[in-house]
Amino acid sequence: MKRLLAPVVHGWITCLLVALLSFDGMAQKTPGTSPAENSGQHDFDFEIGTWKTHLKRLQKPLTGSTTWVEYEGITVVRKVWNGKANLVELVADGPAGHFEGLSLRLYDPETRQWSLNFANVKGGGMALPTIGEFKNGRGEFYNQETLNGRAIFVRFIISDITSTSARFEQAFSEDGGKTWEVNWIAVDTKVKD
Structure with missing residues (x-):
């Protein structure tokens, strides 16, 4: 059972990390500006x-x-x-x-x-x-x-x-x-x- 859940849990964690990193990237940027403008x-x-x-x-x-x-x-x-x-x-x-x-x-x-x-x-x-x-x-x-x-x-x-x-x-x-x-x-x- 542990082996069956491992890929599911790993996939869930990967999705969560991708979502969090995407949200973090959006939070740091102002729409329509470059990274230098936000820096x-x-x-x-x-x-x-x-x-x-x-x-x-x-x-x-x-x-x-x-x-x-x-x-x-x-x-x-x-x-x-x-x-x-x-x-x-x-x-x-x-x-x-x-x-x-x-x-x-x-x-x-x-x-x-x-x-x-x-x-x-x-x-x-x-x-x-x-x-x-x-x-x-x-x-x-x-x-x-x-x-x-x-x-x-x-x-x-x-x-x-x-x-x-x-x-x-x-x-x-x-x-x-x-x-x-x-x-x-x-x-x-x-x-x-």
Whole structure:
């Protein structure tokens, strides 16, 4: 009896596995899109081009300071490596002076996450990358850094994304992520071609 049931059970298991694998494949794909489009590789495609940037920066984060400085500038975002990376250049001026920043964003197809690597012209080197991904139209990226000799968490959020605008916000936490102090807010508005 066991020998008669073995092919039936094996066939049943095979059918079940095929059905589950087919369902899993359908669940991971959005109809009408390629695997690359579902992977996250195109998360930053919305930002390719030239943007007018209004930037607000907290002067002395995690000191109790409430003094903000504002800048107006231009951000240019270029696709690199067929969308597996992009390069962001920001030039802005305000009462606090001139600011130039650069961000190299790299996509990791294995983890389906992005690393955001930032530098400003005064520092001359890259900061530690924030790493994360987009979910439901919102990008969240995190890292751990040192500020004034203390270990802190960094959170970078990209939200309110439309075809003509987006919001970028950076915050620091010195209590392991229980509370966050926002210290950088940029709102970009698309410049018409």
